[in-house]
Amino acid sequence: MLRRDLLGGVATILPGAALAQATAPAAADGIVEKRVFEMASYATRGGATIPNLRVGYQTMGTLNPAGTNAVLVCHFFSGDSHAFGRYEAGGPAGYWDAIIGAGKAIDTNRYFVVSADCLVNVNVPNARTVTTGPATLNPATGKPWGMDFPVIAMRDFIEVQKALLDSLGVKKLHMVTGPSNGALQTVEWAAAYPNFIERCMPVIGGAEFDAWMIGWLNIWEAPIKLDPNWRNGDYYGAGREAPLRGLAEAWKIVTLHAMDRAALTAQGRKVVEGQNPARNINDQYAIEKWLDERGMARARTSDANSFIYMVRANQLFLNEYASYEAALARAPHRWLVIPSPNDHVFLPDAMREMVETLRRGGKAVQQAEVRGPLGHLNGVVGMAPLTEQIRAFINN
Numbered sequence: 001m002l003r004r005d006l007l008g009g010v011a012t013i014l015p016g017a018a019l020a021q022a023t024a025p026a027a028a029d030g031i032v033e034k035r036v037f038e039m040a041s042y043a044t045r046g047g048a049t050i051p052n053l054r055v056g057y058q059t060m061g062t063l064n065p066a067g068t069n070a071v072l073v074c075h076f077f078s079g080d081s082h083a084f085g086r087y088e089a090g091g092p093a094g095y096w097d098a099i100i101g102a103g104k105a106i107d108t109n110r111y112f113v114v115s116a117d118c119l120v121n122v123n124v125p126n127a128r129t130v131t132t133g134p135a136t137l138n139p140a141t142g143k144p145w146g147m148d149f150p151v152i153a154m155r156d157f158i159e160v161q162k163a164l165l166d167s168l169g170v171k172k173l174h175m176v177t178g179p180s181n182g183a184l185q186t187v188e189w190a191a192a193y194p195n196f197i198e199r200c201m202p203v204i205g206g207a208e209f210d211a212w213m214i215g216w217l218n219i220w221e222a223p224i225k226l227d228p229n230w231r232n233g234d235y236y237g238a239g240r241e242a243p244l245r246g247l248a249e250a251w252k253i254v255t256l257h258a259m260d261r262a263a264l265t266a267q268g269r270k271v272v273e274g275q276n277p278a279r280n281i282n283d284q285y286a287i288e289k290w291l292d293e294r295g296m297a298r299a300r301t302s303d304a305n306s307f308i309y310m311v312r313a314n315q316l317f318l319n320e321y322a323s324y325e326a327a328l329a330r331a332p333h334r335w336l337v338i339p340s341p342n343d344h345v346f347l348p349d350a351m352r353e354m355v356e357t358l359r360r361g362g363k364a365v366q367q368a369e370v371r372g373p374l375g376h377l378n379g380v381v382g383m384a385p386l387t388e389q390i391r392a393f394i395n396n
Helices: 154-168 181-192 211-226 244-257 261-267 286-299 304-315 324-328 348-360 375-381 384-395
Strands: 002-004 009-013 035-043 049-060 070-073 112-116 173-179 199-203 334-337 364-367
Touching: 035 154, 049 154, 070 154, 112 154, 154 181, 154 304, 173 181, 181 199, 181 304, 181 324, 199 384, 211 244, 211 304, 244 286, 244 304, 261 286, 261 375, 324 348, 334 348, 334 384, 348 364
Parallel strands: 070 112, 070 173, 173 199, 199 334, 334 364
Antiparallel strands: 002 009, 009 035, 035 049, 049 112
């Protein structure tokens, strides 16, 4: 089943999914379908052309006749479009399922909610993540793009999402939101299309991407480039091994950076059973083994080059504007900013500065905090207690 838009994009439903209109209400049990949006070509903000662009997306709820009740949810760095609902009965729920759905804070009986996989998504190969990036075949060569793939900026995420929304008949966004990288996209949306958006709700992110943040993301990606199997991104060929060790180390850094001390209290200074780090330099503390296992598990389900491209897209946040303040000068009026007070990625001071910038620009800014032991990750898994504040913001 195909749905064509005015810009040449095409939305398709993944094989095996039941046929349905793009704006059909979700089933009562919250089952959602993964669809694919395609463009014959896309011109990047950097001036390159990407042929055969594809991104996955999902929806829940019904778009009203005026096309004005849509809510866009943008995902975090390591996430994808699965923000709400389940792909099959008994399957895992989307990361914000606690606040998105029938009768929930973002009520799909009232709003048409859309979430899309971004370009250069790290979660490849994965049948449920659809993206175009360095692991995609370049039609000119028949081989994966690798590091020949064009540089992608945060604004490119927004332009592809805008084309998707146009294809679905969305005329105005009632709200744009998302956690972490999704919060950056929320702010980028606000700067790019202020008259298209009624409300913005950045969660655990959206502050200025300064030298400190750019430097941290350089540290995130550094182990990949030090892995000899990376080969400057040329590892897709037969007989070559992916840089799993470097990618696993990169995910270890991300994992620890995104967590607060309280989340790891149970680990304490425990050592791996049968080992003694005081006597053997290769023996491990329990937290080291936990990070190793978690990092490698994540590396096996993601792509190293895509990780690097995602880092650069984040570093290019609002890069088309003279300053953070200038970018937000014409932004929508209504904001709900939700930081985590024990966040070590987007620090509380930086989030306070964001609020001050918005208020200096005359915006109406509400604030809430998402709390819990997980630090940055509170904004991914701990949103349920903010249900009533979110409901009041979106409905009034």
